[in-house]
Amino acid sequence: MNEHTKTSNRRLERRIPAGTAATIRLQGGVTIAAECTELGVGGMTLRADYVPKEEEVLDVEVASPSSGITRPPLRAMLEVRRCHRVEDGVYEIGGAIVRVVE
Numbered sequence: 001m002n003e004h005t006k007t008s009n010r011r012l013e014r015r016i017p018a019g020t021a022a023t024i025r026l027q028g029g030v031t032i033a034a035e036c037t038e039l040g041v042g043g044m045t046l047r048a049d050y051v052p053k054e055e056e057v058l059d060v061e062v063a064s065p066s067s068g069i070t071r072p073p074l075r076a077m078l079e080v081r082r083c084h085r086v087e088d089g090v091y092e093i094g095g096a097i098v099r100v101v102e
Contacts, residue, residue, distance in 0.1 A: 018065070022046055025059040034093075036062045043096045044078060049089050052080045057098060075101040 022034040024046070034048035039062065052058060058078045064071040078095040086092045 018044075018062070020065050021063045022048075023061045024048060024050060025061065034060070036060075037092070039074075041097075043081070043094065044076075046078075046093045046095075047086065047090055048093060049091070050093070051091055052083055052093060054080060054083075056080045058093075058095070059101070077101065 018036045018039045020036050022036040024032040024034050026032065032048050032050045034046045034050070036044055036046055038045040044060070044062070046060065056079075058080065060076055060078045062074045062076075064073060076097045077099040078093075079098045080093060080095045082094040083091050
């Protein structure tokens with residue numbers, strides 16, 4: 001029996017520590033600087049000074065790591081699953097990638 005359900009917030013996929021620059025693009029052209037701290041097949045974790053709504057879908061662009069092969073940034077739509085404050089003005093946003101934008 002598969003315990004992974006759509007309503008579950010548990011991550012079953014492996015996440016890789018990233019530590020790369022990211023940008024959150026909001027409606028109206030507003031951009032928010034962020035850091036992608038983890039990236040995986042099914043989702044990512046960001047740190048930013050933005051507090052999204054639960055299940056809000058964010059347009060996120062993650063830069064390529066500075067070491068290694070130069071690649072274009074990853075742009076994805078991220079459905080927010082969790083958000084909590086990690087320090088004054090900084091929030092950790094975890095979510096599921098619902099679509100990769102080409």
